[in-house]
Amino acid sequence: MSSAQSLIGSGSADIVAGRPASVAHLFLDRVAATPNGEAYRYPAPVDEHAADGAPGAEQWRSVTWAQTAEQVYAVAAGLLELGIAPEDRVALMSSTRLEWIVADMGNMCAGAATTAIYPSTNADETAYILSDSGSRALFVENPAQLAKVVGELGQLPELRTAVLFDGEVPQETGSLTVLTFDELKRRGAEYLAGHPDTIEKAVAALDKEQLATLIYTSGTTGRPKGVRLVHDCWAYQGRAQEQSGLLRGDDVQFMWLPLSHVFGKSLICGQIATGHVMAVDGRVDRIIHNLPVVRPTMMASAPRIFEKVYNGIAGKARAEGGAKYKIFMWAARTAREYAKATQASRAASGHDAAPLGLRVQHAIADKLVYGKIRAAFGGRMRGSVSGSAALAPEIGYFFAGIGVPVLEGYGLTESSAGICVNHAEDVRIGSVGTMLPGSEVRIAEDGEILLRGPGVMRGYHNLPEKTAEVLEADGWFHTEDIGELTADGFLKITDRKKDLFKTSGGKYVAPSEVEGKFKAICPFVSNILVIGNGRNYCTALIGLDEAVIMPWAVEHGLAGRSYAEVTADPSVLALIDGFVRTLNGDLQRWQTIKKFHLLPRDLDIEHGELTPSLKIKRPVVEKVYAEAVTAMYAGANEA
Template identity: 65%
Template sequence: MSDTQTLIENRPPSVATLFTRRVADTPDAEAYRYPVPAAAGAGADEWKSLSWGQAAKRVYAIAAGLVDLGLQSEDRVALASSTRVEWILADLGVMCAGAATTTIYPSTNAEESAFILSDSGSRVLIAEDAAQLAKARERRADLPELAHVVVIDPEGVEADESGWVLTLAELEARGAAYLEKNPEVVQERIGAIKKDQLATLIYTSGTTGKPKGVRLPHDNWSYMAKAIASTGLVGKDDVQYLWLPLAHVFGKVLTSGQIEVGHVTAVDGRVDKIITNLPVVQPTYMAAVPRIFEKVYNGVAAKARAGGGAKYKIFQWAAEVAREYAKVTQDNFRRTGNASAPFGLAAKHKVADALVYSKIREAFGGQLRACVSGSAALAPDIGYFFAGAGIHILEGYGLTESSAASFVNPGEAYRTGTVGKPLPGTEVRIADDGEILLRGPGIMQGYHGLPEKTAEVLESDGWFHTGDIGELSPDGYLKITDRKKDLIKTSGGKYIAPAEVEGQFKAVCPFVSNILVHGADRNFCTALISLDEPTILGWAEENGLGGKPYADVVASPEALALIEGYVKRLNEGLQRWQTIKKFRLLPRDLDIEHGELTPSLKLKRPVVEREYKYLIEDMYAGSREA
């Protein structure tokens, strides 16, 4: 048995145990950094730190406070908050109390929040602020099991004499007092945790119907922590920048890996602060979803275009050099173990680095070794661009049902366009129809209260049906080609993977924000396209449309002609049956608020197709099938 297998197979039953070990090993080492927002007009935010010992004091106080409220093993505590250090401390407190966290996105409306609270049987809700509390108050009559609401940020929260509402500070004070009388209570709770005990309920943001609660036991997170550490991708001296939604499994798994490795994590979920924070935090690695890299790419291209024709030509040249350099060096590394490039290409790359790439790296803080991208497919051309610019994006793959991290690209040997190799301990096979099946310690127990739904995806021998289509290389790299249910079959019988076409368009068109390719049971493909508002408005300013709102710009003949040019470029690289024959520009960008994107920024195809059915039908009007 290898050292890695021994490490994983001898793992403790819970991350709570890993946390106590981490605190014991490095109590004074920095664990978390978090911003204290500056007052309006008062300059930059101030960043503060917590050591592992300081974090533990708060975590154990939260755990003891929950015990004092009457929480028992596996009782659910819902957590409705944006990504912030208190989210992590509260989640660890819940686990150390032997209870289970139910995650709720702060953007979830009152009706769905109430469904999740009710379906999970949550007894306590830890709410970020007055807005999250208001949702629970609105539906309190429907939530008889909800005994308490704990508010992290009490500003604007009215006093509650009944004891139903208390602040996080009050819970911690209550826990500290309880610990004085019962000093061993938290360690006893941690010691009693069994590996198959429920740790987390994460509700999938389904595109149709009610969301399903995915049951993830303590052992899943303990396995993930050990497996991530065993990859060697992160070390104790790393600084992680964590902004992903912690209600999402991708964000949550990063907290487990950090505890095992012991590095620093800077936590701030404000997406609008990413660009400001990166040079301050100077992370060595961070995880993101493809939409972030697409926005950075579009922003760089827009800035170059605004600098005039010469600057834009330099950027376009540098982008092509980056892609060529990345492809050549990755191929050479695969064949020889040496990421080299021919002299001529290396010389061009050096010039492009001085002119373009070095500035991009500085924007990321200047210290970034690698980014991990997950949740959706990254367009390979965008991946190659960043790789050539020295921002190495390691794509990974996993689902809520597999505790997020099932595959990841292996460091220097990463291959753009693949999601890498399975984590140690995870098995994979490809079914006859191309579906990816997974088995291993990261797979869920099942869907909460839904045995029939569980049986549809989880076989008795442990194989989980992902619903994704993919292929394995002879040396074990996985490539995702599409969602099984998203594959398009045209009326001519041709199969098309829309995500592949959409990804290629994102690499070709620097103005695109989202694109949905449609064509199931039709005789040709069409597309709904939304544009990146800052980028297209910058273009409008330069092309006689300055001052016009987004909706007017995208409806203009000039914008239609602009995007039509990119659609033609896309079509040149596609098979005839894949080409986009018609497209429509949407009057606004797609977003989470309208339910068109999930909180992890994935497209909800049925929602978009339903909302813009009139545009789809208009594109097929007059064709033979219409």
Template identity: 50%
Template sequence: MFLKRVSASPDRDAFAHPAPDDSGPVWLSWAQVGQRAKAIAAGLRGLGVGHEDRVAILANTRLDWILADLGIMCAGGATTTVYPTTEPEDTAFIIADSGSRVLIAEDAGQAAKISGADLPSLTHVVLIDGPADPGATPPQLTLADLEVQGALVLESDPDLIDRVVAEIDQDHLATLIYTSGTTGRPKGVELMHAGWCWEGVAQAQLGLIRAEDLQYLWLPLSHSFGKTLLCGVIHVGMPTYVDGRLDKLVELLGVIKPTLMCGAPRIFEKVYNRAVTTAQTGGGAKAKIFAWAVQTGKRKVSLEQAGKPVSAGLRISYGLAEKLVFSKLQARLGGRIRVLVSGSAPLSQDIALFFAAANLPISEGYGLTETSAGNFVNRPGALKIGTVGKALGDLECKIDSDGEILLRGAPVMRGYHNLPTETADAFTPDGFFRTGDIGELDDNGFLKITDRKKDLVKTSGGKYVSPSRIEGMFKALCPYTSQAVVIGQARNYCTMLLTLDADAIATWAANGPLAGRPYAEIVGSAEVAAMIDDYVKQLNDKLNRWETIKKVTVLSRDLTVEDGEMTPSMKIKRRSVETSFATEINGMYQGTLAQI
């Protein structure tokens, strides 16, 4: 698929990266990307990489990651992805368990994560940045050196990579992604060439991506969501700006002006928080106009969702709301957005409604690492808010008797690497993959996710509670929220741990007695406690009696990947959170009988 794209549109823009001095994007054509990927592939062949041999990439999102991945596959190998935030112990485990022969590391610091580890399969380390250490074991070289070596091979044997690619079968291993997992050791998910090609074709068929689009890609490429986007890019030839620096995202959206951007819900929550808190702190007429505009937009969207006509008067009002309020939010995202896609974790229905009201509808999607990430998605112009849309392509889906979503088709994994028992347990007798998610399919094929099977909480009174639903509702109510974690398993009532968005709460505090105070001092104040209490009361008015939140603890810091409380794809690791903050949780249940 990649070589066909290079052949079909050699002179068109393919990928861009930021200039060294940040003066703007530097574009590579498809011909240039093809040339560099083939040179890397030839270099890897020279290091002994053959069909289905694993090559690990340990780096942040950047153009070199994509070139390395394409080079690995053109060499017949398979990419083992490692998050750049992975700790040394887990990094060594992944490289050892995968049997990776080569490690392509971002720099010496990342390469040092395997120092002293027993990695019998690893023969070479390739550094993207910085010089190679001539005395290192295994031997080191730079990616530039590898590319030069490969280019020299191709001068004498220009058809080498074409012959290698011709031998690759659709059922050959393309990628080995280790699930970051909310519990336990990561498992290697074996994904095939056929599944990735299926993803590219399926995305194009539903109109989600177009050749004339411009994508801003910042997502972790070590994650299946990022990888499946690359497949769509390759199939349709969509130009894509690649830059994993999250601190530059807001600034560069106005420079790049993308028409397509995908992200995890946390990004959209931050945009929502900023818009709401800015309006609220503005006070007076500004706050009133913002509230009126949002209400007007939501009325329009609600009618459209219900299939009812929008009156001429409401259309006129909405036009004014867009001019006064929503155009500013659209400009903040570059002013040209055609499609926003959310995935990897649940998106609050209320936040989705807000973006749709602002004429920035989010196409929420659904998938798993084990199913190549892209399985269901809302089509542009045909959103059903509160669902993850319809199935892509010819993917089969059915709902088991206990509500579990089951999937079968080309994008489903071959199995878990070196784990035959876990692989067998993951499938039904007729070959459907057990997702572990609970959901419902409506008559039109729209899928609604209600919860993770293993995340449902059962109180000591025997009532089931869906934490993610309650957490999403609270995030939409309280624009100062960063993370919310509902606690209640085997307890006689539900409580919640809460972290606040540092920027949003600083804005809230700016005009009062807490102005300029440190984050921990602000969130521990009586003023914040009173504010949060009011939002919890609003939440509880929307919940069943057994779901209501009786106590809340606002934590003095946010949850982080580094502390093991979040996965790199921004999912909460509930067990880790409950371990880290056991004292705070137990404090909310003092004097009550909590069954363990």
């Protein structure tokens, strides 16, 4: 295979090479090494009869590694008692919570393979995943989620048992045997009482190439494909994250990402390897409240969160107006300039340095603005890993400059998440970092990024032809992403190969590049989709951030209007048009946005326009808003 560039991750390869067969092995080792160390924190209701109790109040509780193991072993034994055999698929459909981790680790310790399903997945697609995977059992969050499955049992002859995390077993469960989570653990504990070495034997029997997880791709262009990830993939992730220094034993990580997504799942492996504390709460609406309480040193997120945080801060400053807005804009500009200067210095000399005048301005801005923002993140954040989509560079420079560096990384479901990442001590905005130890990257002649390493999938479930299209016999995986390697080994992503389009004038456009630039300059945007394939100019569908545009609307005489009415108002169109004109001034002529359409509602998962990991389903959006797209090109003859 020809290539323009190639690189293998560096580090103590012997540590990665000497990894155990599975994360279950790592888990048993962790429990033996630090049984009384704190493993997890989770929110729980406060007893309303307690002195400080009040209805609805919560407090964070914690469990040690030994206490976690007691639950995990009981779950594993309960599954074995139910007749679950090695590599039998056991599905998990729940929001992010401690029980998800316990159930998943119980699956792996029993030798079963977890089929991960987002709780937002509709009944039809849930049934498809359960059927395609051949899942025999299912952990499900509550009776409402269970109802989606019960209604589709005619398509699921292999599914026999369901286990509820919350709520009581409903009366109508069809052919399913339904247990509560506590019942399963009780049965498992009773089984262990008579077979005390069951879990150790089951883990010892695990083979590194044994199926551990089926995670279904987002399905942006069709039915999702089941990605086969074996035990070795997860053991590698755990050791590589530990060895690279991405995660440390003294970290406190806040986990709110969906654990059904490969990103969240992989970070659990790193946490087990390092033994650090993880605070778990998947409620997105509690993130801002939880951060100053948890005070994490590390958090993983998607770019959309940082964009929303920045837009929220900028919007609040704009609403306050006057001197406060001017101070924020100056501080934001200073943060970016400082981050750019120190990054350039680090790349050139290995040391962070900035001109004296910029350092003085940065110190003043830190006291006036940055310190307050860091406090909102808990005051201890050494880095926040970002993945699943590109982060606008100007957003990255802002957060790096204020002292909350966003550590952009890169990976896919097919590579068991991260295969390269930036590190807090050497962040390169605009790149996705360097390779994890033991993994390789190669840039093909056409610019496509190829990956190889222990974390790469073993194929798509029941789809040998699809597997052959992307996975070569020598282990190289075709990502369909376009990128380049810098001289010092940092990977940059240019675009999705299949998203690149050519205008009728023969010019190639990378839509994510244009979209990222717009997000960096327009604080009101939530989602943007650039269109232009085979057309003679580019257009855009734009969804606005309701939390930012609605306060602006009130201040500008649009109080009482709905979101749809606000986005159709001429003043809002003029506002966004100003940002589009600014964007166009920084683009090549063929990239410029000639026309745009403001959506009457933002894109969302419920309407099938976003994947659960918040990626835009481009074909779906273009189909939903086909009339608007047609109107933007009606009578077009502009070159």
